[in-house]
Amino acid sequence: MTQTRRFELGMSPHVGSSQTTRKxxxxxxxxxxxxxxxxxxxxxxxxxxxxxxxVAAAVGVEFLCLKFMKRPLSFAFDGSAAVTGLLLAxxxxxxxxxxxxxxxxxxxxxxxxxxxxxxxxxxxxPALLGRAFLMASFPVLMTAGWTAPEAxxxxxxxLWGTSAIVQEQLAGIPDADALSGATPxxxxxxxxxxxxxxxxxxxxxxxxxxxxLETRSEAIRSSLSSGPTYMNxxxxxxxxxxGETSILLLLIGAAYLVIRGVLxxxxxxxxxxxxxxxxxxxxxxxxxxxxxxxxxxxGGVILGGFFMVSDMVTTPVxxxxxxxxxxGAGVLTMVIRKWGGYPEGCSYSILLMNLVTPxxxxxxxxxxxxxxxxxx
Amino acid sequence: xxxxxxxxxxxxxxxxxDLSSGKSIVRLPAPEVVRVPLCQHLGAPSRPIVAxxxxxxxxxxxxxxxxxISLPTHSPVNGVVLAVESGPMPxxxxxxxxxxxxxxxxxxxxxxxWTDFGCHSPAELIERIKLAGVCGxxxxxxxxxxxxxxxxxxxxxxxxxxxxxxEPYLTADHRLMLxxxxxxxxxxxxLAHVLGVGKCRIGIEVNKPDAIELxxxxxxxxxxLKVRYPQGAEKHLIDAATGREVPAGGLPMxxxxxxxxxxxxxxxxxxxxxxxxxxxxxxxxxxxxxxSPGNFEAxxxxxxxxxxxxxxxxxxxxxxxxxxxxxxGIALLTDGVxxxxxxxxxxxxxxSEVRDAAEGPCIRCGKCVDSCPMxxxxxxxxxxxxxxxxxxxxxxxxxxxxACGTCSxxxxxxxxxxxxxxxxxxxxxxxxAGKEA
Numbered sequence: 001m002t003q004t005r006r007f008e009l010g011m012s013p014h015v016g017s018s019q020t021t022r023k024x025x026x027x028x029x030x031x032x033x034x035x036x037x038x039x040x041x042x043x044x045x046x047x048x049x050x051x052x053x054x055v056a057a058a059v060g061v062e063f064l065c066l067k068f069m070k071r072p073l074s075f076a077f078d079g080s081a082a083v084t085g086l087l088l089a090x091x092x093x094x095x096x097x098x099x100x101x102x103x104x105x106x107x108x109x110x111x112x113x114x115x116x117x118x119x120x121x122x123x124x125x126p127a128l129l130g131r132a133f134l135m136a137s138f139p140v141l142m143t144a145g146w147t148a149p150e151a152x153x154x155x156x157x158x159l160w161g162t163s164a165i166v167q168e169q170l171a172g173i174p175d176a177d178a179l180s181g182a183t184p185x186x187x188x189x190x191x192x193x194x195x196x197x198x199x200x201x202x203x204x205x206x207x208x209x210x211x212x213l214e215t216r217s218e219a220i221r222s223s224l225s226s227g228p229t230y231m232n233x234x235x236x237x238x239x240x241x242x243g244e245t246s247i248l249l250l251l252i253g254a255a256y257l258v259i260r261g262v263l264x265x266x267x268x269x270x271x272x273x274x275x276x277x278x279x280x281x282x283x284x285x286x287x288x289x290x291x292x293x294x295x296x297x298x299g300g301v302i303l304g305g306f307f308m309v310s311d312m313v314t315t316p317v318x319x320x321x322x323x324x325x326x327x328g329a330g331v332l333t334m335v336i337r338k339w340g341g342y343p344e345g346c347s348y349s350i351l352l353m354n355l356v357t358p359x360x361x362x363x364x365x366x367x368x369x370x371x372x373x374x375x376x
Numbered sequence: 377x378x379x380x381x382x383x384x385x386x387x388x389x390x391x392x393x394d395l396s397s398g399k400s401i402v403r404l405p406a407p408e409v410v411r412v413p414l415c416q417h418l419g420a421p422s423r424p425i426v427a428x429x430x431x432x433x434x435x436x437x438x439x440x441x442x443x444x445i446s447l448p449t450h451s452p453v454n455g456v457v458l459a460v461e462s463g464p465m466p467x468x469x470x471x472x473x474x475x476x477x478x479x480x481x482x483x484x485x486x487x488x489x490w491t492d493f494g495c496h497s498p499a500e501l502i503e504r505i506k507l508a509g510v511c512g513x514x515x516x517x518x519x520x521x522x523x524x525x526x527x528x529x530x531x532x533x534x535x536x537x538x539x540x541x542x543e544p545y546l547t548a549d550h551r552l553m554l555x556x557x558x559x560x561x562x563x564x565x566x567l568a569h570v571l572g573v574g575k576c577r578i579g580i581e582v583n584k585p586d587a588i589e590l591x592x593x594x595x596x597x598x599x600x601l602k603v604r605y606p607q608g609a610e611k612h613l614i615d616a617a618t619g620r621e622v623p624a625g626g627l628p629m630x631x632x633x634x635x636x637x638x639x640x641x642x643x644x645x646x647x648x649x650x651x652x653x654x655x656x657x658x659x660x661x662x663x664x665x666x667x668s669p670g671n672f673e674a675x676x677x678x679x680x681x682x683x684x685x686x687x688x689x690x691x692x693x694x695x696x697x698x699x700x701x702x703x704x705g706i707a708l709l710t711d712g713v714x715x716x717x718x719x720x721x722x723x724x725x726x727x728s729e730v731r732d733a734a735e736g737p738c739i740r741c742g743k744c745v746d747s748c749p750m751x752x753x754x755x756x757x758x759x760x761x762x763x764x765x766x767x768x769x770x771x772x773x774x775x776x777x778x779a780c781g782t783c784s785x786x787x788x789x790x791x792x793x794x795x796x797x798x799x800x801x802x803x804x805x806x807x808x809a810g811k812e813a
Contacts, residue, residue: 004681004712005690007697011795013781014723015389015544015702016731019788021739078736120737120789264742317742317755366751368773370611370624 019261021119024312025079027262031253032086032307038236038246043094044152047242051089054101058085061106065114080119084108087127090243090303091347092134093145100141104130124354125314128347146183146239183239184298185343191217192285233297244300254306266322267315268305274330275301282338301333304346314354321357321364329353380582381616382602385749387782389544389605389703391583396662397547399670401555404686406453406481410677412438413465414472416716417511418518419445421472430457434484435653438474447509447519452655452675453478466680466699466713467517467706473714476677487651498524498570501648505570508647509654509717513639514538514549514608515700517718520640524570526629532571536617537564537578539587539638540601540608543701546721548660549638551671553580553587556642561594563641566648571634578638579613605703606780610635612749624776639720654717661687665694665724680711683722695727702729703781736789744783744793750776754783758796766807769800777801 039047062081066073088108089101108130116122135142194217201210232238236246244250257263276292283290296302309315315325329349336345415421422439426432432451439449451474458475465471487504490496496504506521526532537560541549553560560578568576579599580588591598599617601607611622613635620631628635636644639658646652655675662669667688674683680697684690698705699713700721744754752773760768774797783793 004679004710006710007708008695009707009709010696010730010733011784011792012698012705012707012779013703013785013794014696014698014705014707014725014730015785016790017387017389017786017788019743019786020732020790021736021788024739024741024788080739118737120739264746312739312741315740317740317745317753319742319746322742361753361756365753365772366745368624368752368776369615369750370621370626370776371773 021080022078024262025083027257027260028083028307029079029086031257031262032083032090032243034249034252035090035236035243035246035303036086038249039090039094039242042149042236042245043147043242046152047094049098050092050094050096050101050242051086053098054089054105055082055085057102057105058082058088058109061109062114065110066118069114071118075119078119081109081113084113084126084130086243087125087307088130090307091127091131091241091300093142093147093240094242095147096141096145100134100138100145103137104134107133120313122313123357124351125308125311128308128351128354131347132351148239149237149245183343184233184294185337186239187220188294188298189337189343190220194220195285230293230297233294238298240298241300241303244303247297247302250302250306257306263306263310264322266319267310267326270323270326271309271330271333272296272301272305272326274327275305275333278330278334283334295334295337299337299344300346304333304350308347308350314357316357316360316364318361318364318366320366321360324360324364325353325357328356380600380602382604382607383612383615383749385747385751385782386604386606386612387747387786388603389785391603392545392662393547393550393583395545395547396660396669396671397550397584399547399551401548401551401658401671401673402686404672404674404678404682406478406675407678407682408478409458410451410453410455410476410478410675411463411679411714412449412451412474412476412677413714413716414439414449414474415465416449416517416676416718417447418516419443419447422446422449424460424472424474426451426457426460426474428457428459431455432457432476434481435486435655436484438476441506445519445522447511447521448507448653449474450509450653450655451476451484452677453481454484455479464710464713466708466716466719473677481675487647487653489651490648493566493569493648496648498572501566501570505644505647508643508652510640510643510647511654511717512637513643513657513717513720514637515543515704515718515720517716520636520644523629523634523636524567526634530629531632532629532634533573533575533632534618534634535564535568535571535573535576536599536613536633536635537567537576537638537641538608538610538613538635539578539580539584540613541584542581542603542605542608543703543705543721544605545662545723546660546701547662548658548671548720550584550587551660552642552658553584553638554590557590557594559642559645560638561591561596561641562649563636563643563645564596566644567634567636567641573634577617579607579617581607605782605785606749606778609749609778609780611778624773657715657717657719659683659715659719660721661724662721663694663698663724664726664729665691665697667691674715676715676717678715680708680713680715680722683715684711684724690724691726693726693728694724696725696730698723698725703785704779732790735791738789738791741788743786743788747782747786749780749782750778752777754793754797755791757800758791758793761796761800761803764803766800766803769797770804774800775804 058081063076108126112126112129113122198210198213279290279292279295332349333345420443423442455476510520577597697708757772
């Protein structure tokens, strides 16, 4: 009889797909690269500096946390911390000082992710939690750090430079009010309010007040260095957070993720669809006269919709749950845009929905194959 | 051609069927010593009725049926019993077997040959199928006669022959359909006669166009199916063929359907027409771990080592030996195990083919939920099982899992999802059994 041979055991299935966590994370990193190129083009080398420091801080803090908690250090290099660092940087104004994204990333990883148990365990999107932390801690810098696109070329800021307004803020110069409306959404929100006030003043017969409000509205409108034409919005030639402006390049990144089988479209489509619908219903000055396209192209919903609403860890796993999550986040985004204190509601809407993800999962469990309704 | 049907969920692992799909079935003679397992099927092992030193002939019963879900076992050769002992098995750690020194593989004792099965009643045919020891040849190895004897009140109206062979690598059913369509069709006719059904279809995945063509040309009602794992799972085949959903925890007969594998149909044909008990079967010996993969027909009781040798022996980087396919097959500790009636394939995987053993944390990507053919939430069940929260696992439907392995296959974190779910199933069943006792 032939000699027998012994083998190592293993559990079925004995083969696996080529998809790995690491590959997914690095695919997301790759998908975010085109938007980084746009950020550098429009906001200068300072943007690259912010992104680089943010990623380095995220990976570094992850490494330190793992070391401190005596967990495998390889987790720091699985790409997930890099994604958090990238997204955090993409969500800060391009003119903030270098330590802002560093602080944000450190908070995002240490408190938003590792405190909950690391990869896969965090309840809310760490990058967005980091941004919320920055918004709460440095409200002025985080809302005044806008820079006009391509201004860096005229030498307004260098590699280590921050926006003029930030420099003024840091130097303690108080009133920089006129410039603070440099993003299209900001402009829209303020001018709608001012125009509404002017109309009301005129109706009450107060011409002087009305005229004053209109002048101010006009001034804010002109503070946008380049007009918010659809083409400018699509390319990213507008004020806004570092990585959110170039819609076109973000969409190219998203398409790459879809082709790679990483991005599942239920979440982004239900989110963006809801935003577009509600933008049309009440996104304008009155009812049913909003501009859905403007709402999609300005602000952060494209970055949010394709890269943060669709974050795997913090969103539902069930197909129906994903649609509901997108709907809920879309409604909250538009409620904040319309009635909230911030011009943009994307990040808070996602954070809020992250909190109800476990409940959505529980309530939307699919019907098991062959399961019949009991007592039905 | 009609649009191929399928089911929702599932995945599409690379087939690797071209390693062996072009290789004709090679009939191996019986080895010098056969080690015939007394339990080759689901249910109770047969009771040995021979002892050391006994002379046996081919087709002679050496193990008697032992209970309802059990089958008799026959000697595949003429020879002398060397021992009745216990030894390692491909489907479990060890089991009873009869070791026979082969003298020849000719003649012997067979049943009466029924050339016209139409003259025999369903009851007679079922008895023949039972006495011949025919069990499901697709993998689960359930005694065929039990499947053909639905309890009164269950009306069967459809017979489906399973020629899907959705497990990657395996090509035994494909080759059998190509090389022996007559037996498959005869078996199908006998089974239809036994069940008294008018409707009978054969389901074949569209990656076997030659088999589809062949059966269509013979006037068989072929159901072309999309290439999608696990298309060959009984419940999903029924869904695709009839649109009927087998109730959770139920059996195909609950929706009036019986499913039989093509190999089983051929075995039924041989049992009835030739009076031959189930003594041999076709299997694929393949994978990057053998030199020349192929399809072989061998006696039950043939050691795996002989089949590996027939396939040219191991390559240098063989890493894992599996009985069955790569998705649901069982890893073997040793190749010193015998072929059983359920051995559809012997897979020797090279190191590069075997999945990475490292397991990472769940990143909640939801791929397992999207692809579960039973529409379960594998990640949640597995997590409940890891915390040994059996109650939660049961509420999540753990018992509905058929362990097809799709979730583990697609999981980017490489979690052993099926393993955890199986653990939960065992614990839940043990708790139920404990309550009943």
